[in-house]
Amino acid sequence: MNERHYNFSAGPANLPLSVLERAQRELLCLPGAGASVMEISHRGGPFRAILDEAEANYRRLLAIPDNYRVLFLQGGGRLQFAMVPMNLLQGTGKSADYILTGTWGNKAIEEARNVGDVRVAWDGRETAYDRLPEAGELNLDAEAAYAHFASNETIQGVQFFDEPAVGEVPLVCDASSDLLCRPLNIEKYGLIYASAQKNCGPAGVAVVIIRDDLIERSDKKLPGYLSYANHAAEGSLYNTAPTFAIYIVNLVAKWLLDEIGGLAAMETQNRRKAKMLYDVLDESDGFYKGHAREQDRSLMNVTFRLPDEESNKRFLAEAESQGLDALKGHRSVGGIRASIYNAMPVEGVEKLAEFMKEFQRTGSAQK
Amino acid sequence: MNERHYNFSAGPANLPLSVLERAQRELLCLPGAGASVMEISHRGGPFRAILDEAEANYRRLLAIPDNYRVLFLQGGGRLQFAMVPMNLLQGTGKSADYILTGTWGNKAIEEARNVGDVRVAWDGRETAYDRLPEAGELNLDAEAAYAHFASNETIQGVQFFDEPAVGEVPLVCDASSDLLCRPLNIEKYGLIYASAQKNCGPAGVAVVIIRDDLIERSDKKLPGYLSYANHAAEGSLYNTAPTFAIYIVNLVAKWLLDEIGGLAAMETQNRRKAKMLYDVLDESDGFYKGHAREQDRSLMNVTFRLPDEESNKRFLAEAESQGLDALKGHRSVGGIRASIYNAMPVEGVEKLAEFMKEFQRTGSAQK
16 A cells, blocks of 8 residues: 555656655755745755755756856746747847657647747657657748757657757747756757656756846847746746645765766666667567667657557556556557656666566566 | 744745645555656646535535536646636726725736736725725726635735625635635625635645636636646646645645634634734734734734834844744835734644733843
């Protein structure tokens, strides 16, 4: 009843056990605050210390330059889909380029189209979004207000390891499902946003990293909560911040720094975990068929199918009976999806890899 | 270091100790879910059960009729300030009436003015928002798209106990700081919204109760996250919900039902707590001077001043040294504010009342 399983959910996803344990210890009383972190004012000293530390930890982890702001906002990636064009496209007289590599990119475009002119600079639809654009395939507008891409598509399982080259146009990235999985060169970006519930923390907060010059584009007539300028001017305290979610985001960042040893070490571990599963696919003589093209395979979401729907169902049922949860692929792609974000332990992936080999060998992994 | 104080913060505010204790017990593993409530999919069975229970508990507590929806959204009261006019005013060709009884009402009006025509149906500014409108003072438009009021103003400490009479115009209420403090007749309202961090739960979620016919006003071109129609159509799962915050909101609602005995019992306790402090004011021969007019005094926020700024400072410092925290009034009003929401224990208010009497008697309450 109270046993923790290995949870391959695409998000909200795993949190590091040590983070949960600390949050549990401190839940009734944040040391020195006289109350739970959920009960204290967002403008008081104890919470400001947490917020400042969270920002400092993000700056350290990602080597964020001084001319970028780090904001913690509500509304998830979905609200960012609207805030990006409302702040950066509206009123510019320009259009925005969108590089379309999967389901989430499509949702971002829908919102942008409600705001202004959108050009699709590349669309992977023809091959069911199983690959990323090659160099030279992008149809970019050198005058675009910005160029948008999703660094990782959770449903299809494709991930960029190099940013698309967009020249001088500000690059905007939906990194909801892979921020903090590896080091980034922040200077290549104008704006990066990520809902927290994959690598960064719990659902209910999004991280936004934005270059100073882009903040100035925000129109004063925007709904107050939707203006990056308002949030930047108030240091993420334009209104009551989602205090508990930010507290967990900070603990996760500390875990990356203190227990993992930073993002280069995290990337090494992520590559090791992903290789374990992709090796099983590649050595399965086609029993497991990956969705993504080899060089575009995601480190975060491993997507594949079994030979038939009946095997697929049996795979899911037997996996769950062994404490390997939430492996069902998204309904739009089907098959299996193993989400192995930062906090998925190596042992969980090992157990899944063993399960997969046994399932293929015997047509079952039942003991 | 780890001792809980009495926390009179205006919000985020106290949570019931039994709620915190249960959340602590379940933090590593929600029974039956194999993971923390922060780690599970918002679309999976275990979280859906929580969401359904939260809605059912709100329906029971407030006797919400079937033609109203209960939504749990991100962005706080501040995003509601914009969502209300964007959904209910925009495109109607009408104006909206705002009854202005304090600071939060003013902020709601600012947002509405960015969207459409606003009429101020009453403004308490002349007397520093120390009172509510009398019957007959409201200057209402019978054709308004809606009429908006804040049922409790946290900064000034005034609270409505009867809804303003607005005829057939849909009544919209910002109940951020007093929802669940007493029973309501929901049928008098078109829409009620409340950020959770006073009476309902932690920061990071807002409760919206909306009548079906008003949902239909939402324009399809609104930013997706800002459309009540989208959230209603998806039962609060239009995007990833703030799962942990909703889990706590549900535990607080259960506490009200199972431990307090419902909202009538809660109101009795709230009246008892508020009377303890207002009695000290009234029996202080003017040493403590309340801000709000007697008949409009809030049950949630007791606002008052001491004879001079020096006494005020000493009061705050000595209170804090006795574990009575966060009593400083808002900078715009000054003085003292004791926020005594639902979860403030009777003993906390007793201790503050004793402290106040001792402080007046001796010019100090230092032991």
